[in-house]
Amino acid sequence: MTTINKLQQALNSAKGLQSDLKTFSMDTEDQQAKQMFNQLATNLENTVQMLQSRTDFVNSEEPQYLQQSMGMDQQKQQQQNKNKQNKLQ
Secondary structure (H helix, E strand, O other): OOHHHHHHHHHHHHHHHHHHHHHHHHHOOOHHHHHHHHHHHHHHHHHHHHHHHHHHHHHHHOHHHHHHHHHHHHHHHHHHHHHHHHHHO
């Protein structure tokens, strides 16, 4: 696994955790827990921003990573299209 893949995985995990924390905040009636979840989500926003900056930097310094990443996105899109076609048949 390349550095950019690890960075993207970490970024996606951080975004997912941030989303979960916001959901926990909305789901609880306990004001202290709600405040804690909101604070954790806010703190995680800084991490998301730093990871995004680093990912952008690595992509700009190593254009082949961006091409690989775009290639994977195209492969995923093609697979999704195939899956949709199979469902329609």
